[in-house]
Amino acid sequence: MGMTIAEKILAAKSGRKTVVPGDVVTVDVDTVILFDNNFMPNNWREILKVADPSKIVVTFDHRVPAPTQQAAAAQVTGRAFVKQFGIKRFHDVGHNQGISHQLVADYGYALPGSVLLCSDSHTCSAGVFNCLARGVGGPDIVYAAIKGQTWFRCGETVRYELVGKLPEAVTAKDAFLQIAGVHGEHATMNVEYGGSGVAGLSINARKTLSAMSAELSAEFATFEADAALVEWISARNPAPFVPVTPDADAKYHAVRKVDLAALEPLVALPDSVVRNSHPVSKAVGTRIDQAYIGSCANGTQDDIELAARVVKGRRVAPGVRFIVTPASQTVYRDVVASGAVQVLLEAGAMIAPPTCGACGGGHMGVLGPNEVCLTSSTRNFKGRMGDPSSQVYMASPATVAASALTGVITDPREFLQ
Amino acid sequence: MTDTKNAVMNKTMNFKGRVWIVGDNINTDLILPNKAFYLTHEEQALYVFSANRPGWAEQVKKGDILIGGSNFGMGSSRAAARSLKNLGLACLIAESLNGLFMRNCVNFAFPALECPGIHDAFTEGEAAEVEFDAAQVRNVTRGTALSGKPLPAPLMALVQAGGVYQLLEKEGLIAPKV
Ligand code: SF4
Numbered sequence: 001m002g003m004t005i006a007e008k009i010l011a012a013k014s015g016r017k018t019v020v021p022g023d024v025v026t027v028d029v030d031t032v033i034l035f036d037n038n039f040m041p042n043n044w045r046e047i048l049k050v051a052d053p054s055k056i057v058v059t060f061d062h063r064v065p066a067p068t069q070q071a072a073a074a075q076v077t078g079r080a081f082v083k084q085f086g087i088k089r090f091h092d093v094g095h096n097q098g099i100s101h102q103l104v105a106d107y108g109y110a111l112p113g114s115v116l117l118c119s120d121s122h123t124c125s126a127g128v129f130n131c132l133a134r135g136v137g138g139p140d141i142v143y144a145a146i147k148g149q150t151w152f153r154c155g156e157t158v159r160y161e162l163v164g165k166l167p168e169a170v171t172a173k174d175a176f177l178q179i180a181g182v183h184g185e186h187a188t189m190n191v192e193y194g195g196s197g198v199a200g201l202s203i204n205a206r207k208t209l210s211a212m213s214a215e216l217s218a219e220f221a222t223f224e225a226d227a228a229l230v231e232w233i234s235a236r237n238p239a240p241f242v243p244v245t246p247d248a249d250a251k252y253h254a255v256r257k258v259d260l261a262a263l264e265p266l267v268a269l270p271d272s273v274v275r276n277s278h279p280v281s282k283a284v285g286t287r288i289d290q291a292y293i294g295s296c297a298n299g300t301q302d303d304i305e306l307a308a309r310v311v312k313g314r315r316v317a318p319g320v321r322f323i324v325t326p327a328s329q330t331v332y333r334d335v336v337a338s339g340a341v342q343v344l345l346e347a348g349a350m351i352a353p354p355t356c357g358a359c360g361g362g363h364m365g366v367l368g369p370n371e372v373c374l375t376s377s378t379r380n381f382k383g384r385m386g387d388p389s390s391q392v393y394m395a396s397p398a399t400v401a402a403s404a405l406t407g408v409i410t411d412p413r414e415f416l417q
Numbered sequence: 418m419t420d421t422k423n424a425v426m427n428k429t430m431n432f433k434g435r436v437w438i439v440g441d442n443i444n445t446d447l448i449l450p451n452k453a454f455y456l457t458h459e460e461q462a463l464y465v466f467s468a469n470r471p472g473w474a475e476q477v478k479k480g481d482i483l484i485g486g487s488n489f490g491m492g493s494s495r496a497a498a499r500s501l502k503n504l505g506l507a508c509l510i511a512e513s514l515n516g517l518f519m520r521n522c523v524n525f526a527f528p529a530l531e532c533p534g535i536h537d538a539f540t541e542g543e544a545a546e547v548e549f550d551a552a553q554v555r556n557v558t559r560g561t562a563l564s565g566k567p568l569p570a571p572l573m574a575l576v577q578a579g580g581v582y583q584l585l586e587k588e589g590l591i592a593p594k595v
Contacts, residue, residue: 024569044458045582046592070455121493121517134495135517137580139524146590149573152530153516185442187488188516213559217491272442360493361451381446381492388450388468 002247004157005222006190009132009244013115021156027132029055031109032120033100036060036212039074039081043138050085051148057109058082061099064355066171067224067363081318098328098354101125101211103295104133105203106330108236112243114224122378125211127221128203129233130243132298134220148175155219157190158183158255159246162197164261169416171306172205173298173376173396177211177257177266181277187217187251193248194224197260203232204300211297212378215273265412267374268394271382280399283409286373291316291404292385293397294325294352295359295377301334301375303397307349308340310401310415317407323365325352349404361385367392374409376400429530430485430577432507433557436481437473438529438541441486445518448490450499468542477504482545485511486536489582490518502527508547510535510554510565523572526580530554 003011003018010019013027013345032055037043042218050056052162066072076092082090100118100347103128104110112130117123119141126133134284138195144150160179167174167237191213198206206223211220223229225243233241264281293299293307304326316322324344326332332354335341341351352358357367361375367386374394375385398412404417421508441588446468454466463474483501484521489511490497498521501509512535528549535554539545543558550573552565568576578584 024571028573030427037495040454042461044453045594047590050593051589067454119494137494137498137521137524138496142591143581146585155516185491187491187513217488217517219520242489263440274442327541335558362454377491381444381448382590383450383468384446 001251002249002254003226004190004246004250005130005192005244006132006155007126007158008246009113009115010152010154012113018078019154021154023154023197024151024226025154026149027115029117029148029150030096030114030373031055031116032141032144032351033057033059033116034141035062035076035100035120035147036064036071036074036078037062037120038119038138038141040339041070044077045142047081047142047145050145050167050289053085055148056085056145056338057089057103058087059097059100059103060093063358063362064093064097064153065217082241093328098330099296099299099356100109102299102331104325105207106236106259106328109231110240111237111239115243117141117150122211122214124213124218125207125296127212127213127222128207130223130225130229131283132220132222135214135286136274140269144219155188158186159192159194159252160194161255161257161258161398162260163195164197164259165200166260166263169412170263170265171398172201172208174263174266175260176209177268177277178263179258180215180274182268183256184274185217189218190338191216191218191219192222198223199226199228202225202302203228204302207300208297215378238328244331252378260299261389265396265399267399267409268380270380270391270393273380273394280395280409281392286393286412288320288403288409289371290321290323290365290373291366291400292323294323294327294360294374295402296327296359296396297378298376299327300327300332301338304331304335304336305340307397307401308343310398310412311347311349312343312403314347315317316404318406320350320407321365322404324349325357325364326354328354358385374403418586429488432480432482432505432547432549434482434545435478436484436539436541436543436545437477438484438536438539439486442488445490445492445495447495449495449500455533458499458503460502465500468510474504475592477506479505480507481505482507483537483546484535485509487512488515489513490515494521496521497531498522498527499525508549510547512536514560515581523575526576526583530540530565532563534563538563
């Protein structure tokens, strides 16, 4: 019987001929990423041995630069760990730093067919690179760093066939909100993205879909490889790889078509990402206190340049805090070079350093009582970005930027047609 | 996992306790909110459901059992399962468990079971009897019974071993807890 992309990699990495939904398999892990939260004084258990230091990546991203003594202590522990085991792929605060999932893209850390683990739930982001990437628990990361292995339970796969081309001012975030709104959670299942519409999406746009798949509660999110993907990886990582294609007779739980050309800007209302998407018109006019562009899903060069196009020559509405967070120092340098940062600054945006920051309600944009935020980040759960009484709406960077200008949730097509 | 030889096999895990009930899609931000991140594990436990059910954590007694809806524990990879364990809950039974949350239940040796039909089989305050290994749940108050899905054997072995850190510590691969 044919296999999906996820099943094929699970089989290859567990040394089996086939893997079917329901199987629990032990697999070899190619890349293990640790980040600052792993090293927090109340989380860290000192590792005495690692399987292979060259398979480990360390970054500080959730709380950077350190906003508290605990966060600073975590970084001290992390640096000592890096030194002790001679870990080369270390992204300390400075030139190479970034949100782990963005670093995977910046440096080509995820090769097609490989297995990548990090104890952050949006690790499925790396699935854009035709690999198996999963967010696991902190102890899973410690185990994988030490033993070079982990376990996975294979689930069924839902395939999304993307066709057509996104209209102006409509983005991959809207495509995601469409899927999440109509189909809801995909717990215990994998999602696989393919179809003729993928070619029209930049790698950054595809990465929005793979990262946001965490919100579908998907086990793995995978994309098929194409020439653009191979070129992206080869430009950043000289290691050889072989793309994994699904078998023609692969068995899917469902195959669903998404016509990108038919989409419009969407917004998720507060407290749930899934089954909560509406045309932006439903929320238009809702007053906001904060507009946020950033996160592992929407802090790329594409996202920030799109925001700059919306606000160019205009000013952020009085009373609105417009916070823009490039997802990595590489992205930051790119958007400075392209002029987008200057445009955003002139409009009145605050540019934060690459960090998870406000996305997780940690720092750099935490919400107060009853405040309303429109975010392009990943989650709108109750209390996610601050006080439990605050409300978080979610939309594309274009919609967030347009709304920052007016002070109320706004259809971005007004500014981009 | 391949090497669970240190696991204490065949340790039966049976629980009896009063049940608490929550709904579908309970997320990890509700179980372990950001504002508790820097606290001790014991303090963190008191923040469980502080946003959606303030004051609840204080009412939980050791040995109580939590019943949840579908996709319980959706969201982040934070050690939310550890908080439920530290709160004194004996176990969790849900319609379905989020995959990442289930990993953390195994990681921290917090017994969690998937049992379709469980949410409507109990009213809060009733008593449940759980045979974890066999995935059997009884509503003692009503005298009814349900069968859940037993944890796959290698994962069960990890739970019985006391979780991942216990295992690694025994093998001398991580330092003893300070
Ligand atoms: S940006 Fe947000 S979703 Fe992404 S890794 Fe950071 S906290 Fe998680």
